[in-house]
Amino acid sequence: MIGCRSHGDLIGPYIVGGLEPGEVEEMREHLANCDRCAAERRRLASLPALLDTAQAHDTVAAVSPQLEDAVLDRFVRERAQTSPPRRRWSRLAIPAVAGLTVALAVMLALVLPGGGDRAYARAELWSTSGHVLGSASVAEVAGGTHVHLHAHHLPVGRGAVYELWCVRTDGRWINGGSFHARDDGTASAQLTAAVRPGEYHVVVVTRPSVGGKHGAEVLRGKLAY
Amino acid sequence: MLVERLPRDRSGDELRELYRRYAGELFGFASSALGDREQAEEVVQDVFAQLWRHARDYDQRRASVRTWLYAIARNRIVDAHRRAAARPKRAEDGSLDSAAEIDASLDQAVLRWQITAALARLSPAHREVIRLAHYGGLTMREIAERTGIPLGTVKSRTSYALRSLRLILDEMEVEP
Numbered sequence: 001m002i003g004c005r006s007h008g009d010l011i012g013p014y015i016v017g018g019l020e021p022g023e024v025e026e027m028r029e030h031l032a033n034c035d036r037c038a039a040e041r042r043r044l045a046s047l048p049a050l051l052d053t054a055q056a057h058d059t060v061a062a063v064s065p066q067l068e069d070a071v072l073d074r075f076v077r078e079r080a081q082t083s084p085p086r087r088r089w090s091r092l093a094i095p096a097v098a099g100l101t102v103a104l105a106v107m108l109a110l111v112l113p114g115g116g117d118r119a120y121a122r123a124e125l126w127s128t129s130g131h132v133l134g135s136a137s138v139a140e141v142a143g144g145t146h147v148h149l150h151a152h153h154l155p156v157g158r159g160a161v162y163e164l165w166c167v168r169t170d171g172r173w174i175n176g177g178s179f180h181a182r183d184d185g186t187a188s189a190q191l192t193a194a195v196r197p198g199e200y201h202v203v204v205v206t207r208p209s210v211g212g213k214h215g216a217e218v219l220r221g222k223l224a225y
Numbered sequence: 226m227l228v229e230r231l232p233r234d235r236s237g238d239e240l241r242e243l244y245r246r247y248a249g250e251l252f253g254f255a256s257s258a259l260g261d262r263e264q265a266e267e268v269v270q271d272v273f274a275q276l277w278r279h280a281r282d283y284d285q286r287r288a289s290v291r292t293w294l295y296a297i298a299r300n301r302i303v304d305a306h307r308r309a310a311a312r313p314k315r316a317e318d319g320s321l322d323s324a325a326e327i328d329a330s331l332d333q334a335v336l337r338w339q340i341t342a343a344l345a346r347l348s349p350a351h352r353e354v355i356r357l358a359h360y361g362g363l364t365m366r367e368i369a370e371r372t373g374i375p376l377g378t379v380k381s382r383t384s385y386a387l388r389s390l391r392l393i394l395d396e397m398e399v400e401p
Contacts, residue, residue: 002388009377012384016358018365044387048359050394053333054340056360061256063249067266068241071248071273075240078274142235194237 003040006030011040016048066212069174072194076144077177080192123203123221125151133219134187136203144194147176147203151188151219154181158207165214166193167202173214174200228290231280240277247291248273251298253342258302258334268301299331306330336399343393351386358383 003011007030013019014027031038125134134151147164154162160183164176176193201223207215230239248269255265275297283293344352357363357371365383369376 003384009381009384012387013358013365013380015387016355016383018358018363018368018380018383020364020366044391047387047390050336050340050399051355051359053336054344056356058337058341058344060338060342060345061253061262061265063252063269064266067248067252067269068244070266071244071270072237072241074270074274075237075277078277079235144237196236 003037004034007034007037008040011037011044015041015044064212065172069172069194072144073175073177073192076142076192076194079142080144119148120197121223123223125149125203125205125219125221127153127219128217134205134221136221136223138197138203138223140197141192144192145176145196147189147191147193149179149187149189149191149205151181151205152186154185154187154218156181156183156185161208162187162218163206163208163215164189164191164193165204165206166195166200167204168195168200169198173204175209175214178208226285228276228280228283228285231277234277240273243276243290244273247294250338250342251294253338254295254335255298255302257338257341258331259305264305268298268305271301272297295335302331302334339394339397339399343390343397343399346393347386347389350382351389354379354382354386355390 002008007027010019010023010027014024019027031041119137119139122135122137124132125136127133131153133153134149136150137148139146139148145166147166149164154160160181161178162181163178165173166176167173174193174195176191179187179189179191181187203221203223204214204217205219206217209215227239227243231243234240251272252265252269255268256262259265259268272294276294283290288296344355347355353372354368357368358365363371365376365379368374369379372379374382
């Protein structure tokens with residue numbers, strides 16, 4: 001129902017109070033006799049009151065791209081923590097398994113450069129002055145990527161906290177969490193980022209974020225798959 | 226159904242899809258209710274955390290996903306208001322005290338956000354004529370003089386703009 005042909009276009013102006021006094025009177029008389037226009041007026045009549053609840057210059061707040069990253073990042077972290085419950089081991093079994101694990105890890109470290117994980121890509125991490133100061137290997141885990149990071153000669157004079165980022169192919173930076181460098185400038189960390197294989201190709205280490213923006217870049221590396 | 230698949234979602238794809246569908250309006254609602262972008266972002270994060278933690282409890286016969294998410298957001302916003310009310314007040318503080326005040330404020334915030342979002346969906350020409358006529362208080366003749374648009378066009382455009390707005394609000398389930 002959109003009103004009759006002669007007066008249908010006047011219903012909107014009538015409802016918002018935009019007609020001249022003579023037109024208002026004419027419209028009132030018409031509405032008393034035209035069912036179509038009267039029905040249309042009833043349908044639109046509540047709009048001025050609804051419009052009053054907003055302001056003329058209200059805008060729809062846009063979500064920042066970082067929020068999606070933060071939500072997905074939290075999801076990945078929680079998922080990683082909710083692994084299936086472990087079986088109880090006897091007192092003797094625990095040291096035995098631990099010893100075997102260490103031995104196996106040492107063997108793998110000797111045989112496989114970068115460790116024996118399920119890494120699908122590795123990167124040398126370069127400082128802004130062009131020196132290789134670390135490495136990163138990445139492995140896929142549920143909902144994201146585990147990044148194993150080793151670095152040395154990190155400047156710790158202005159604080160020892162750093163952040164890891166995965167730069168997606170669309171240019172967005174996905175936060176992988178923060179880590180601490182040791183007093184001697186070395187660091188080893190295992191972090192999780194909400195990105196998947198193929199979605200990113202660059203890993204960056206920065207100073208801590210300030211005001212929602214990542215801090216100064218310290219290391220960067222391109223992944224070799 | 227996305228929410229039902231969420232407990233088995235190892236890739237994050239289902240969550241991403243849900244986020245892209247609902248995060249914008251949840252953020253708009255929270256932002257409007259709290260008047261603080263940072264707090265609104267925290268609310269949205271909490272809503273999605275609750276979503277994946279309790280996805281198994283979701284029953285589509287009881288409520289739509291949208292209604293469920295809004296209910297979670299609403300609870301988080303009420304919590305934020307309560308925290309603000311518990312803090313020592315400054316003279317300029319607008320903190321809300323009672324549950325009734327918070328409820329009324331939230332209803333108003335939802336409605337304000339819905340109207341703003343509906344106006345944003347109108348064409349620029351329709352939005353402009355509503356702005357001038359309703360918010361500017363101009364008559365059709367004054368709008369025609371100010372914009373140089375023929376008077377008859379201004380009148381018909383105003384009617385079309387209101388009809389479009391009503392249709393959008395119907396879609397958003399905003400009662401007349």
